[in-house]
Amino acid sequence: MARRRESDPQPDDPFRGLYLSDETVDAALATAREPFDLWPAGPAGVGPEGVGPEGTGPADGGPADGRRADGRSERDGPEGIRLEGSDRLSALADAAGLTPLDEALLLVALAPDVDSRFEQFYGYLNDDVTRRRPSIGLALRLCGLPEAAASGRLRLAAGAPLVDLALLRVDSPDRPVLSRGLWVPDRVGGWLLGVDAPEPSLIGLATPLTPAGPPPTGAAALGRALARAGARLAYLRERTGGSATALAVAALDDAGRAALGVDLPRLAADPQPAELATALVREALLTGAGLVVGPVQGDEPWAVWARLTTGEVPVLAYGTQPWDPAWTARAPVQVEVVPLSAAERAAVWRSALPDGLVNGLDPAAATAQFVLGAPAIRRAASVAVQLATAAGEPVGEAHLRAGARTQNAAGLERLARRIVPEVGWDDLVLPAPTLSLLHELAGRARHRDRVLREWRMRPGGGRGHGVTALFAGDSGTGKTMSAEVVAGSLGLELYTVNLATVVDKYVGETEKNLERIFGEAAGVNGVLLFDEADAIFGKRSEVRDAHDRYANIESAYLLQRMETFDGLAVLATNLRANLDEAFTRRLDVVVDFPVPDEAARRALWDRCLGTRAPRAPDVDLDFLADAFELAGGHIRSAAITAGYLAAGADRPVGMAELIGAVGREYRKLGRLTLESEFGPYLTLAT
Incomplete structure (x- = not known):
């Protein structure tokens, strides 16, 4: 009651609340408030020059030292709000490219969220008690500008950082420009007041990322491009086994920035993706972070890219797709993210596994056949440690391989049948030459990284780093079982392709189905088995009609796709003579399975x-x-x-x-x- 009597000189007025009298406003102005600082302590700020109520800044003949005519600093903001030590405001102004006028407009709009008296003040000045926030016209007048000044209006229109970065919102677009309301989003106001809670709408969509383990190759160069060359957009094209997110996080860390990971498919699927993209950029701006965005699918709305590339926030996108220049007006720095070398994988495994749990086992050698990036290795190591701890034993080869298998993508299982190998070499009854070739195939899978990447025994030509084998023999001679044994010896799973999901009577559909299979297989460490392969890898024939021509197109596509495949594929056939000779040239191992003696x-x-x-x-x-x-x-x-x-x-x-x-x-x-x-x-x- 005492507070009410202090702030309301006419408590018995029957029309109180429906209007604001001069006495009420004078009483509010006279009410003493304890001085406070909006931001954490820091060096005293220098106020925005040329901006002050009723033209008190230097542009209008006011003091040139940052002090207003009433003795307060230009950083002091509206009456009663002290902004000395406003390091967050200064940081925001620098990061967003705000002018002194922008800062003043932001403070005018923020005032009711900081001091409740400003609701009365703005209602009084708006001549409408229901309008308790400043209008554009009022804000311009408080900043010493005429309402018709283009320099002021442009700071509150599209294209200005306050609006494009959603630091300030403009209400009621159907109203005349000068009567439209201004307000500061809660996230911006809270951050300026020292509240670091993230934007609620971004929970689950954006995740802080921290560097872990040794930085990948190329991180330092990309970090220099971000910090010194002013690069603000980069596209990291990820190859199988590459770690685009690890590279992006390490590069941002090298540039002195935090990293905020963004689930791009989820963002693109939101009903209002452009609004969310703006909120993401604003969040990165407030926290001094860069955005790590992906995986890029290529079908994101254009507005998403337009909003993400607004301002000076670094955006590092990643994906397996080639970059399309039409996606953004800004040209990106393009980086090829290659798989980790053997030494890099070993370093990541060592950093991920606790000392004393491995007992001399080389985890990199035990999992050499797995193509994993740094984040996947760390997750696999965590699973391996949990499995070993549950069993009460040191981490062994079986635990490491089981952990590595948990990193397989699930998409391939929808297109092929997964088989967990349950047989070993002792279960095979085959002639010695056949067994020797099967062991050679397993050895190729283990050592392909050293031979093909380190020793560069297959340079140029766009060839993949996969291993392809042909198992030829009569039905029942052990082809499928041998593929299972090879997969089991490598600690991999076997995926048998169901031809019913591949072959299609419509032109071009078979190739699309196979492309889906090969694409999903790229994210899986497993053995891909094409049983009855002659049905889809058959010989090309002389073109006599349209059917022959399209059949030859299918075979030509498969020849090219098999050559660029990076995994381990086995083609099994009962009729070797039916396979195209061009396939035979591209095979690494051909194993004949004779009828048993x-x-x-x-x-x-x-x-x-x-x-x-x-x-x-x-x-x-x-x-x-x-x-x-x-x-x-x-x-x-x-x-x-x-x-x-x-x-x-x-x-x-x-x-x-x-x-x-x-x-x-x-x-x-x-x-x-x-x-x-x-x-x-x-x-x-x-």
């Missing part, structure tokens, strides 16, 4: 029956291997069928079940059951 068949029968299934004493593996010329896949199928027959009869697996299973397999293959093959067991096969 008698010794191999005996080993296959023994392996497929396993050690857990009970065997009857009459099982004769030598007879099975000698009598029946079956491939490994058919032997496995027969052994499983025999297991079901034995389980149904509740007895061990015997010759009756095995011969019956072979007879069923013969009928599936369309082969006759001859006495010369089945001998005394012929009756069991029918």
Whole structure:
């Protein structure tokens, strides 16, 4: 009540609140307020020259030393608001390129958010108690400018930093210009008052990023371009295994700036992306950060790029797409982000794994076949440590590889079937030359970084750094299982491409489907298996009609795409002769899978029956291997069928079940059951 009586000289006026009398305003002006500083302590600021109420600045003949006629500093702002030590305002003015007039307009609009008396003052001056913020006309008059002055109006129009950076908002565009209201967004006002809470609308969209581990190659050069050359837009084109975000964060750190990561697809999908983009630029401006924006998809609205490149905030965009100059009026510095070298990967692994948990294991060598960037390595190391800790043992090769696999993108699993390898080299029954070639294929995957990148054994020509193999052989000879073994030995997963999702009767769709598969495979450390590859990698033929021409276009596209693939791909076919010769030239390893001989068949029968299934004493593996010329896949199928027959009869697996299973397999293959093959067991096969 005492405060009300102090500020309201006419408390019994029945019309109080509907108008402001001169006495009420005088009382508010006379009310003592404890002096306070809006900003943290700092060096005394020098006020905006040429700006002051009713033309008191030097431009109008006022004092030239930054002091107003009433003795207050030009930095002091409106009556009762002391801005001495306004380091945040000075920093904002420098970063946004604000003029002294801009600063004065900003303070006039901010006043009601700092001192509630200004709501009354502005209502009084606006001659409308409901309008408690300054209008454009009032703000110009308070800054000593005529209402029609173009120099003042331009500072509150599009193209001026106050408006473009959303440091100041203009209300009611349908009103006459001079009566439009001005207000300062809460984030700007709060920051100027020392509140560092982020913009609520940006939570989940923008994330502070900090440098971790050794800086990637090229970070220092990009940092110099940002700090000294004045570069404000850069595009980091990321290759598989590159770390664009790590490079961007390290470059900004080198330039003396923080980094704010922006989820560009989420920003582009927002109903009001331009408004959010402006808020992002403003947030970076207030916090002295640069924006790390990506991944670029190429279909972002033009307004997003226009807003992101407003002002002097550094924007470092990244993606795998080539940069299109039409996206922005500002030309970017373009940087190719190459994969980490072996030494850089080793350094990142060492910095990410706690000392004493690895026990002499070289994590970089154990995961050499994985193409990972620095952030992915750190996440993989964290997973490996958690797995090892849960198991109560030191970090081992299995933990490291399991952690690396968690960094695989999920997109490929929608286009191909993922197989977690459960077989090893001991499960293969193959001739020595075939096994040797499979080991060579695994070795190529392990050492390709050293051979192709460090030693540059495949320079030029736009060739990728992938490894491609052909597995050729009859059905059931072990091609798919061998691919699974190779993947398992490398600690990778196997992805088998379903041809039903690839081949399309419409022209051009097959290539699009394959491009999606290859594109998703680039983000996955795995083995890509194209089974029945001759269906899509067939020979080009003489053009006799339109069908031949388009079929040849598909093959030509595949030839080019396979050559630029950076992963590990296996083509499996039953008909090697049907593959185009140009594919053969581009293959790194060709493995022929022969039909197993008698010794191999005996080993296959023994392996497929396993050690857990009970065997009857009459099982004769030598007879099975000698009598029946079956491939490994058919032997496995027969052994499983025999297991079901034995389980149904509740007895061990015997010759009756095995011969019956072979007879069923013969009928599936369309082969006759001859006495010369089945001998005394012929009756069991029918």
